[in-house]
Amino acid sequence: MKISKSAIALVVLGLIAPFILYPVFVMKVLCFALFACAFNLLLGYVGLLSFGHAAFLGTGGYVTGYMMMQTGLTPELGILCGTAAATALGALYGKLAVKREGIYFAMVTLALSQLAFFVYLQAPFTGGEDGMQGVPRGELFGLIDLSDNMNMYYFVFAIFLFGFWLVNRTVHSPFGQILKAIRENEPRAVSLGYNVNDYKWAAFVISSGLAGLAGSTKTLVFQLASLTDAHWHMSGEVVLMTLLGGMGTIFGPLVGAGAVVTIQNYLSGGELGNYIHIIMGLIFVICVLAFRSGIVGEFQKFMKKNFS
């Protein structure tokens, strides 16, 4: 009941947001929120820290950009291609990575994503350091002109809601329960007869697919696919968003993404630009030392303590 109330609030907020805030900014937040939700599915619910999720964000972005520019696909098909490519990459990387646990898993995903990064740096179609510029937004289903920011916004919002719903659906399904069981006590899950690696792999594939969806959508919004999205700093950023918002909570990644994007937007304009890394690093340190449940997690604790 409580979730559905907050879900309605989320939808209402999303519908009116572009009238209050600059739509492109909100779209950016939504793309990163989707990315963070996808990431949180792994970290928060399976306990797997992937340090290579930028590879999927970047893959989605590049493939969508390439399809939109070269083949004149409609945007929904372009996004579908990007998402499919990221899912396929996720399936491959997942197979390699789920063999290892904990910190090993983090290192393996990081190194694999770096492999993807170098491919995008050198492949002929990605534009190298400059990235792919001037990706057309196209017309949705051949009918709705997405170059209009408001149309684009509601399209992005719909995609976000789909992703958000899918993550929730996954988490609250029997499959999600098994994932949580793996997070809590892996040996026990094994002894119950679950093929733990298959479950981890499936979660990894869903997560990478959604990260690809986020990247594909982001490319349409900004009409640009660039190396930044595939760089390992981006993998770190999504960890920060999830950690700051509250890992393992439904709304945490959303809040975290909103906070990080806002901070970056605020800082990058002025002369404070140089401080971005310092401040991001500081937030990391503070979160880990004193604030491990994140904004949403701490809020929930507070509510539990005082109002129940």
Place this chain on the structure above:
Amino acid sequence: MATFLGINLFGLFGQLLVGLINGSFYALLSLGLAIIFGLLKIINFAQGALYMLGAFFAWMALNYMGINYWAALIFVPLAVGLIGILMERFLLRPIANEDHLYSLLLTFGLALMLQGTFTHLFGSSGLSYSIPEELKGGNRLPFMYLPNYRAWIIVASIVVCAGTWYMIEKTKLGAYLRAGTENPQLMQAFGINVPLIVTLTFGFGVGLAGFAGVMAAPVYSVSPDMGSNMLIVVFAIVVIGGMGSIGGAILTGLGMGIVEGLTKYFYPEASTTVIFAVMVIVLLTKPAGLFGKEA
């Protein structure tokens, strides 16, 4: 020009030398990571930033205080090690009992802060540090030209790596170290100060990064992102070698440098990717790494 089977030997040995030098730095950095990981189960994401710090300290020591290369080679690793000790004591120890992933995130945050601070202070273009007088020049070998400083890097880092390996694997001190991390309670009961050992080990591992930084200052440009570029490669090397394996880190570090150098000669486009490709192959065949024990 010396050629053999159509291969330009000058070019080949040149790239091998560059590879071996990169490999020396990989070995020093991954050795530090392996010590910290193998004994303390901490993934130190700040290792690259501390290597960068070592290079900057050497540059600052020379330009602000007139401390020359040789003195820096001793003082800078100590200074960087001291910073590591403070890090361990005040930031990492409070979270030592939490999931190990938190130490990874904390050190990642520290790395961002360090890198950001130096970008703010010095810009991102990079500074130069000249080769010490004593090591200028070089020797002409039959098949290649070997600059003295480069030979020095290779020799010095192999000596340091081998010495570290010997200390940890073969001496009594190393045995205490390994036992202290294997079973801290028991070692405490024997009257060994385990927290102190942990702190010093972290300081030593980090000091190796500082040492690598000083060594690197004259060959690479001293810039804030020199560490972050290096770090990711070094992580791949640690994965290949088998995490926590001291000898594995050293051998894989040197080996991957050579592999990279060979690739640069035969197929330059793949030179930055080859280490990651090797990693994938190793993971497919030996998930625990070349020298790692199956967990």
